[in-house]
Amino acid sequence: MRRLVPYPVLAGEIALDITEVRLDGVPLDYRMVAPSKRTVALHRAEREKWGEARLSVRLRTPVEELRNGDWREVLPQVIAFERRTNTRDVVVLKERDGDSWVGEITVFADRHLGRVQIGGQITATVGGVPGRIIGGVDAPWTVDLQATTPTRENSIKVTWADFSDEANPHLHDYRQDPWYVETTGQEPLIYLNRKVEGLEEILKHARAPEREVREAIASEIAKDAWVTLFNDALFAAEIDEDERAEWPGGWREGVLKKLLPGAFPDLSPREALQEAVARCRSGEGGGDLQNRIRRSAALQARQYRNIGALIRSTRRASEETR
Amino acid sequence: MSTTPKRFALLPDEIAVKHLTSGILRGDERPPAAALDQASKELPDEARWETERVRDLLNEAMARFEEDAATAADAWLAPRLHSTLRITRREAAESGLWNHLALRVAPDYVRRRHLAKPTEKKPVPTINAKRFCGPFHTQAFARLWWAAELFRDGFDYRPVVTACKDQDVLNSILRFETVLHRPTAQAIISLISKGAVQGGREINALGKAVNSAGSTIAFEAIAPDSSPDPAPYHDWIAAGDEDFTPYDRLPDGPDDGRTYPDSVAALASLFERLFAEAPVRGREKDKEKEDEEGEGGSTTA
Incomplete structure (x- = not known):
């Protein structure tokens, strides 16, 4: 999706490649760089202490368009950004072979903690205004410093726990529940209750006949989680003195941007935020809002497909036993 | 004051939030030390994780500034907190550290700085829970440290x-x-x-x-x-x-x-x-x- 701006921007694709990663000077095993997932799994480097990871990057830009367009002082940059550590480092790239730009950006261990987004932008002087952003990288990379299993951007982390165990006092009140959605942390987390009989087996080791059941349970959990996260994020959105709703930042902003289009398909994300927040505050239209949220969460969790498959398979199974 | 822990630790958000009772938010009660200590994760045995100097700094801030001089206290404290608590951005991004500081080391400071005066509209004022455990720009101490780091x-x-x-x-x-x-x-x-x-x-x-x-x-x-x-x-x-x-x-x-x-x-x-x-x-x-x-x-x- 491109934003509308009052000056010409690039229409062609801007692609970013990470061609090499050196961890404290030593090249990182290529298996930890996954171009298909656009991730660099630094946490798998098996080095507790490291100081810096230097990434060699290449930015490919639409050649013809850049040559013929009305842009001057074109400046491609690569950006390493992590909101949790309030760090945004920018490096200007140099032209190579006429169609791409190369350079190195360093991710410092002291300045990052979780997932660093490696993106890029191209700026130019347009109509006498310097520094205009005329294009951004369509698919940024993620450098993962912490995850134990590579998680895709925007997925919710899941962990198994015994809800009645002493180590989890915050789960005691929910010890009979199969799952619990934690929203207070830096990142949301779904706890699955090991003590609920059969849950672990079916979610982890479901065989063919049970697969539809697993998918249906998984999507029910996912939908429930999205609804919870959405509500949490909506309540976190504040209103400025002009009555305009503000994006809440962090994962909450990500959740809203993901689910608002499904809840209010006719509105832009910004308008949808305004509408949803206004309904929360005014105390009107709460039921309709919850229905919209549930629909959007169900789409996100692919619940329609998974429940459909479950119904079809149970029907088939009962026909067979008849 | 004798219960102040000797060293900083990481107090997870989910634990911190669950212990922020209305009594604490009204400023009537202190957070439960034993339960919080049990749920906190220790930090390495390094001198910089000792709480004494930060505690001393906060005592000094309370001695220097009247309760209604909140902004002046913030301006005095922010650079000195940054200078006293020597941590990296990576470490500062761990909310557990700030939770521990607010709930275990200096709940009295949070109370003094962020508990409003009673008004007609709100005869029993409360502290916003996010001052204890909240985003970096709202938590009582994280906001000062990050303001110092970013400005x-x-x-x-x-x-x-x-x-x-x-x-x-x-x-x-x-x-x-x-x-x-x-x-x-x-x-x-x-x-x-x-x-x-x-x-x-x-x-x-x-x-x-x-x-x-x-x-x-x-x-x-x-x-x-x-x-x-x-x-x-x-x-x-x-x-x-x-x-x-x-x-x-x-x-x-x-x-x-x-x-x-x-x-x-x-x-x-x-x-x-x-x-x-x-x-x-x-x-x-x-x-x-x-x-x-x-x-x-x-x-x-």
Whole structure:
């Protein structure tokens, strides 16, 4: 999706490649760089202490368009950004072979903690205004410093726990529940209750006949989680003195941007935020809002497909036993 | 006070939140020490994780400033907290540390700083739970540390004092992504410090104007910054054992490079132009008043 701006921007694709990663000077095993997932799994480097990871990057830009367009002082940059550590480092790239730009950006261990987004932008002087952003990288990379299993951007982390165990006092009140959605942390987390009989087996080791059941349970959990996260994020959105709703930042902003289009398909994300927040505050239209949220969460969790498959398979199974 | 733990620890968000009872938020009760200690994760046995110096600093802040001098206390405390608690951005991003500081080491400070006076509308005021456990721009201590980290100009903490002298900088500008670019942060502070932008409404209007311009203009492209150099920062953390944070004069921060004056000046003049065109609540009225007094008409281009 491109934003509308009052000056010409690039229409062609801007692609970013990470061609090499050196961890404290030593090249990182290529298996930890996954171009298909656009991730660099630094946490798998098996080095507790490291100081810096230097990434060699290449930015490919639409050649013809850049040559013929009305842009001057074109400046491609690569950006390493992590909101949790309030760090945004920018490096200007140099032209190579006429169609791409190369350079190195360093991710410092002291300045990052979780997932660093490696993106890029191209700026130019347009109509006498310097520094205009005329294009951004369509698919940024993620450098993962912490995850134990590579998680895709925007997925919710899941962990198994015994809800009645002493180590989890915050789960005691929910010890009979199969799952619990934690929203207070830096990142949301779904706890699955090991003590609920059969849950672990079916979610982890479901065989063919049970697969539809697993998918249906998984999507029910996912939908429930999205609804919870959405509500949490909506309540976190504040209103400025002009009555305009503000994006809440962090994962909450990500959740809203993901689910608002499904809840209010006719509105832009910004308008949808305004509408949803206004309904929360005014105390009107709460039921309709919850229905919209549930629909959007169900789409996100692919619940329609998974429940459909479950119904079809149970029907088939009962026909067979008849 | 005897229950203050000797060392900092990491207190997970989910535990912290669940212990913030209404009694604590009203300021009547202290958080339960034993339960919190049991749920906290220890930090390595290093001198910099000892709580004594931070505790002493907070005692000094309470002794120096009256309860109603909150802003002055913030401006005094922010650079000194940054100088006393020597941590990396990576460590500062762990909310567990701030939870522990607020709930275990200094709940009394949070209470004194963030419990409002009773009013007719709210006869029993409460502390916002996010002052104990909340995002970096709201949590009682994280906001001060991050303000110091994002607004210092290399070793120079003076811009931090300017930034913290106005709650609007802490409450709104601090959370803008644009101020992660050091010259942008310094340009905003320079306009405040020379008086071109004054008071909450003007600062908010400037912040919004800068933010909205930042969505189509990359300030990094027109105002370069030096590349980050973590080595001096590292040395500064290591020197923490010997360094002494002065209370009367301003300490020096980590000497990891200042912003380029040209970059800051370029952005300051851009922001001043943006601000001149920005809508400010109540500015029209002020202008009329100024005109009546015969002082109207600023000469900024």
